[in-house]
Amino acid sequence: MFKSLAPPDYLATIDREKCIRCKRCIQNCGWNVYSWGGDKVLIDTFKCVKCLRCYHYCPEEAIEIKDNPTKFKQNAYWSFNNIKNIKKQAETGGIPLTGMGSDMPYPILFDNLLIDACQVTNPSIDPLREPMELRTYLGKKPSNVKVEKTKDGKLKLAEKMPPQIKLDLPIIFSPMSYGSISLNAQKVLATAAKACGIVMNTGEGGLHEDLFPYRSNIIVQVASGRFGVNPEYLNAGVAVEIKIGQGAKPGIGGHLPGEKIPLEVAKTRMIPVGTDAISPAPQHDIYSIEDLRQLIYAIKETTNYKPVSVKIAAVHNVAAIASGVVRAGADIVYIDGFRGGTGAAPSIIRDHLGIPIEHALAAVDDRLRQEGIRNEASIIAAGGIRSSADVAKAIALGADAVGIGTAALITMGCTTCGKCYTGNCSWGITTQRPELTARLDPEVFGDRLTNLIHAWEHELKEILGALGINSIESLRGNRERLRGVGLDSFTLDILGVKPAGR
Amino acid sequence: MVEINASGTYYKELNQKIRAAVEKGEKEIVLKNVNGQYYIGAGFVGSTNITIEGVPGNDLAAFMDGPTLRIKSNAQDNISNTMNSGKVIVEGNAGDVLGYGMRGGKLHIRGDVGYRVGIHMKGNKKQTPTIIVGGTAGDFFGEYMAGGILVLLGLDSTGPLVGDYLGTGMHGGMIFVRGEVDKNLCGAEVGILDLDEDDHKILKDALTDYCKDFGLKLEDIMKKGFKKLVPVSLRPYGNLYAY
Ligand code: SF4
Ligand code: SF4
Secondary structure (H helix, E strand, O other), X not given: OOOOOOOOOEEEEEOOOXXXXXXXXXXXXXXXXXXXXXXXEEEOXXXXXXXXXXXXXXXXXXXXXXXXXXXXXXXXXXXXXXXXXXXXXXHHOOEEEEOOOOOOOOOOHHHHEEEOOOOOOOOOOOOXXXXXXXXXXXXXXXXXXXXXXXXXXXEEEOOOOOOOEEEOOOEEEOOOOEOOEOHHHHHHHHHHHHHHOOOEEOOOOXXXXXXXXXXXXXXXXXXXXXXXXOHHHXXXXXXXXXXXXXXXXXXXXXXXXXXXXXXXXXHHHOOOOOOOEXXXXXXXXXXXXXXXXXXXXXXXXXXXXXXXXXXXXXXXXXXXXXXXXXXXXXXXXXXXXXXXXXXXXXXXXXXXXXXXXXXXXXXXXXXXXXXXXXXXXXXEXXXXXXXXXXXXXXXXXXXXXXXXXXXXXXXXXXXXXXXXXXXXXOOXXXXXXXXXXXXXXXXXXXXXXXXXXXXXXXXXXXXXXXXXXXXXXXXXOOHHHEEEOOOOHHHHHHHOOEEOOO | OEEEEOOOOXXXXXXXXXXXXXXXXXXXXXXXXXXXXXXXXXXXXXXXXXXXXXXXOOOOOOOOEEEEEEEOOOOOOOOOOOOOEEEEXXXXXXXXXXXXXXXXXXXXXXXXXXXXXXXXXXXXXXXXXXXXXXXXXXXXXXXXXXXXXXXXXXXXXXXXXXXXXXXXXXXXXXXXXXXXXXXXXXXXXXXXXXXXXXXXXXXXHHHHHHHHXXXXXHHHHHOOOEEEEEEOOOOOOOOOEEO
């Protein structure tokens, strides 16, 4: 057979002295790197993706995965990936796919923003001794409230509040469909969402019946493929999200190949087993803001007016688009930056289309304020949130809450190897192979994800305490408490923050 | 039977009234003086029959799951959007984007339809959504079709039977067209075949019900031959990617 001229990324090696031939690496690897040769473990290093499952499960620490030293000669202009993709394309004529968010070295604005703290003149607060409010409500807020007195002299709201989603802290789990991730991975998200008082999002793969008990912590999604969507589904969660775009692949559709559609996935998506699940690039009933409004209200009519979220990718004109989305009647605008994750996307699209969430968020928040409609919808910012510091910075830039996807998957074992599109994830996350998904115990990993959210909760409270404020509401859109380092004046202007030292 | 006068009523209020009647167990509802109200029947569940007099607005029967709607005149865009089951009968013409993502039930239209009809219709073991158009259709008929049955009859029509991009991206289901099909109008993913015995049975079953709805004769319709359009591959984009 013709040997590919694209060299392997990694060299999987076994220290033969240490190896006790237990074969655990063979069982654990989803990509079949290892096989039994009669007297020793054989290695096909071309298949290795450095997900590190074998390394963690080798009892003897005999495995080492090295970056291939015999890659192409280092070249500051022609990167390894450039050359490798050209070779692959010359061999297949296809579009190279990838998974996870973009790892290209574009500037990371979050890392050029610093948060303020109190010293001397206004005291900081100790969150261990004083209450800190992180509770967040997502949905339309009235521009003013009328209050009236009841007969017994108590005050109450004169008009009904628009419907809200209650979150114990300003974090939600980003949409990841059953099909792109395993049912066990979805169960991890659901149990943690329930334990933390937040919500998860089904993505566009329908709602499996095992998730019904978590309905009050679920947002259901409607996208161009309309998989699994019927009146029962629309009414199943606390809100409905219309997916227009995704940060990792703005403007292009999704495509779950037939071989990744076993019975349970097919049942949940309400399609036949083994056929491709194609999500067209646009929703062909939405070609305008007016059309979007029509779908938003069709969903509201069907759900007796549950909140509707609209997810868009961060693109050049995002501020004007978000304004249109809010005017179309969305209760929540979900903005997904170009660093956002994906189960599968052409790498050329993931790495070169869209804009970072930091710019997009600041621009959208500004625009909605200028137009006097910021109260009409909540903003969720997503696409590369890595820590509670990113959460705090996003909220100071104007987000009501943030969405996390990759961070949640990392608690399940993910090492961001980026090979989700192969459907072989050794950690049982982005795969439907039963022997792999069985590894992901929803209870064990539900606890880990809950731990992460609680840890971030403590950190957020510490940050608020240092800022001398006791409520996340006081940080929301409060860009005065951010400073930029090493940013040019244009970027500072877009972000609406001063340079450090000012 | 209950009558609801829709004259001068905003859609939200009108739908509330219809819903209330459905919930009371009303099996026959007649809507009078409908004049462009959106979302009639959207998300309705159950087995009520609703007759609509006047022209209903967009998104009629969106997400609907069960009821039967008969529209005594023309209807507008986005009928049966993502419908799950039930039936919509339109005695006149209808607009664009009909049956988008439709998964089950029937949409019978006596007259002509606009663009983008039957896009991404899908079926599964238990459900076969069916759209039958009596007259002509515009561009993108059956685009991205993943399942179900689309029938185009071209009865008493003089203009062109169907527009461009017929069945583009089709990867499931079948389209029956009465008369000849110009290959140049079809997407690359479509094959044009003659009907076999099974196809005849499927088509006859669908048309028998259609004829009953409009008082037509099956023999008259079957006098002219049909062509069947099916996807040449269930995986139209199978070779697109490099792994
Ligand atoms: S898991 Fe480690 S010790 Fe066991 S066979 Fe593989 S390399 Fe050897
Ligand atoms: S989910 Fe699995 S395949 Fe995807 S990056 Fe993480 S470890 Fe790799």
